[in-house]
Each structure stands twice: as structure tokens, then as C-alpha cells.
Amino acid sequence: MSFSHPLLLAFALLVAAGLTTGAVLAARRRYAVLAAAGVALPAGRRIHPGVWLSLAGVVLLAVASAGPAAALPVARSAGTVILAMDVSTSMGAADVSPSRLAAAQQAALSFVDAQPESVDIGVVGFDQGALTTSPPGVDRVATRAAVQDLRLAGGTSLASAILGSLSAITGKAVTVGEDGTLPDLGSWSSATIVLFSDGENGGGRGEDGAGAPATAAAATIAQNAGVHIETVGVGTATGATVEVNGYQLHTALDTDTLTTLAQSTGGSYHPASDAAQLDSVASTIDLRLTVATQDVPLAGGITAVALALLAAGALLTLARTGRIV
Known part of the structure; x- marks a missing residue:
């Protein structure tokens, strides 16, 4: 796979990594507050699946913004x-x-x-x-x-x-x-x-x-x-x-x-x-x-998957908490 804007990819992935780190730290703080109040969370459920889906969507959007293309036989x-x-x-x-x-x-x-x-x-x-x-x-x-x-x-x-x-x-x-x-x-x-x-x-x-x-x-x-x-x-x-x-x-x-x-x-x-x-x-x-080998753009397909993940993450979060964020 190649990218038409590799610098943009690096920047977007850094932003995505920052958001992921922020989500993990926020979850840990929430877990610590609940633990101090005597509320125990199930193991492995500190971060809701809806958040993970949303983060995955953000990462894919970052990849799509860099103009990915795959060399495929056409x-x-x-x-x-x-x-x-x-x-x-x-x-x-x-x-x-x-x-x-x-x-x-x-x-x-x-x-x-x-x-x-x-x-x-x-x-x-x-x-x-x-x-x-x-x-x-x-x-x-x-x-x-x-x-x-x-x-x-x-x-x-x-x-x-x-x-x-x-x-x-x-x-x-x-x-x-x-x-x-x-x-x-x-x-x-x-x-x-x-x-x-x-x-x-x-x-x-x-x-x-x-x-x-x-x-x-x-x-x-x-x-x-x-x-x-x-x-x-x-x-x-x-x-x-x-x-x-x-x-x-x-x-x-x-x-x-x-x-x-x-x-x-x-x-x-x-x-x-x-x-x-x-x-x-x-x-x-x-x-x-x-x-012939031809570079086929992948941004459209990746963006569609990213939007689907973001929508699924938002719906799961809304169903669990009553709010999107």
C-alpha cells in the first residue's frame, strides 16, 4: 500500500494515538473514582465497546485522509x-x-x-x-x-x-x-x-x-x-x-x-x-x-468503513449511557 500524503498520515495517526491515550486515561480515572466509592467494574470492561469502535473509526479516517492506494492487477x-x-x-x-x-x-x-x-x-x-x-x-x-x-x-x-x-x-x-x-x-x-x-x-x-x-x-x-x-x-x-x-x-x-x-x-x-x-x-x-498493475485508490472504501464504525460506536454509547459522549 502507498500513500499520496505520508506526512499527513503521520500527523493524523499522532492525533488518533492522542485520542486513544486520552480515552484510556479517562477510563482509568473513572475506574479509580468508582473503585474508591466501592463500585467494582467487570474485568476487561473499563472502556465501553462503543468507545473502541469510535476510536477505530477515527484511526481509519486518519488513514483515509493520507490518500491510500493499493497496487492491484487490473x-x-x-x-x-x-x-x-x-x-x-x-x-x-x-x-x-x-x-x-x-x-x-x-x-x-x-x-x-x-x-x-x-x-x-x-x-x-x-x-x-x-x-x-x-x-x-x-x-x-x-x-x-x-x-x-x-x-x-x-x-x-x-x-x-x-x-x-x-x-x-x-x-x-x-x-x-x-x-x-x-x-x-x-x-x-x-x-x-x-x-x-x-x-x-x-x-x-x-x-x-x-x-x-x-x-x-x-x-x-x-x-x-x-x-x-x-x-x-x-x-x-x-x-x-x-x-x-x-x-x-x-x-x-x-x-x-x-x-x-x-x-x-x-x-x-x-x-x-x-x-x-x-x-x-x-x-x-x-x-x-x-x-496491468495499477494504483487503485482506497480512501473511499476506508472512509465508508470508518463512518460505519463511528455510527456503531455512537449508537452503543447512546444505548448504554443515554448520551453519545
Whole structure:
């Protein structure tokens, strides 16, 4: 146990000790007077129990005034969360109002607001590449600004999203070797990637036309490091048409790709078809629980016990003598 005001504790205990000494001396004088008058008191009953209870309450109040705290293990959401935001051209589709990107941004902001200060949050925007727009940290203003400043550009590379997010988590560039060698990142089990995307996986760095091989390799790196990927599907199965370089292209939500990606790392897929549903995603994503030692204030509980003792002492004294003191 520690005390925020140890000098106050010493002073308060001295006062409590003085009151106790005074009560004992007063009881002895009373006993001597009664003994001189020929009145014998039962052994061990020179001081009434009500007085002892009151003195115990005073001592506890003295302890509470010093700001006691105990270092206890506390479970809490902690670690690092990377919001990987798809900014590819297909995210401009309006099958989710007002657009997929706008709805994803709204959901991401709700997610940020719902997280405790113990969670470091970073933002990675990705199309065919990935750029850390806000490194992991507790500055929620910077995080929100990074999410709001995202703009549409290019195609989609889920592999780039994963590798960029892992780079933000570890603080160093994470890539797949030219010979397919996967880097060993060590353990980052307190980190989670929350990936907002429509799942349409176009060619990216090191990918074929479908993007599957490099995406699987990137997901394996995350899995080996203990990093869960939670995917949030933005869009509808019906889809919509967007204009890209003067061409009309149809785009639709690819739930299979996002589900497979999440499950391969121990994460989950979270479907959503409109902005209202996306807002609720924050409460459905499981963050890691860690146990940390934290100083828990005890003054409130000790004060409550002290007041209860004082009240009990006063009632016993009143019942015996007809007066509180």
C-alpha cells in the first residue's frame, strides 16, 4: 500500500494515538473514582465497546485522509489498434449512403471515440500502396483528423494494407522478400488491425491479378506475429457503378475475401450495409485484454468503513449511557 500524503498520515495517526491515550486515561480515572466509592467494574470492561469502535473509526479516517492506494492487477483493453482504411476508387460507390468511404470514415470515428485511453490508435490509408497517415498514439485529435482527411485514389491492395499496418505497429518497414521469405516480427499479440474495405482486391505490389498470393503471405506474417485482423465490409452485394478514368465499372462487396482474411489471423468479419450498422461495429470488435498493475485508490472504501464504525460506536454509547459522549 502507498500513500499520496505520508506526512499527513503521520500527523493524523499522532492525533488518533492522542485520542486513544486520552480515552484510556479517562477510563482509568473513572475506574479509580468508582473503585474508591466501592463500585467494582467487570474485568476487561473499563472502556465501553462503543468507545473502541469510535476510536477505530477515527484511526481509519486518519488513514483515509493520507490518500491510500493499493497496487492491484487490473484487466483493461490495451495495446495498439491500426485503422486500415481503403481509399481505392471503388470506395466512392454510393450503394452505402453517402458513399462507402464516407460511411467507413463515420464508423472509424465512432470506433476511435469508443476506445479507452490505454489503447494506441494509428491510421493507415491504402489503395495499391499504403501510407501511415497517423502513427499509433493516444492523441485522438490527430487520429480523427487523419481519418477525416482520407481521399479516394487508385486501386485496392489488401496485401499493402496489411504490410503497411504491420509497419506502423512495429515501427519498421515490413515487406515480403523477393524470394517469398516472410520476416519474423516477433510477438505483437497486443496489436489489432481493423480493416475497412469493400474487399475488391486488385493487383498491388507483389500480387497477381487477383491479389491472392501476396495477401495470403501478408496475412501469414500477421498471424505469426499474433496480430488479429478484424475486417469491416463496406458496401452491398448488389453493388454500384463508379467512373474510373472515363470508364463505368461495377463494384460490389466481396464478403468471401474479407471473411477469409480475418479468419486466417484469428479475427472476425463484420458485415455492414449502411452507415447506421457501421456505427455499431465499434462495440462488436474484440480488443485484447491485458493485465496491468495499477494504483487503485482506497480512501473511499476506508472512509465508508470508518463512518460505519463511528455510527456503531455512537449508537452503543447512546444505548448504554443515554448520551453519545
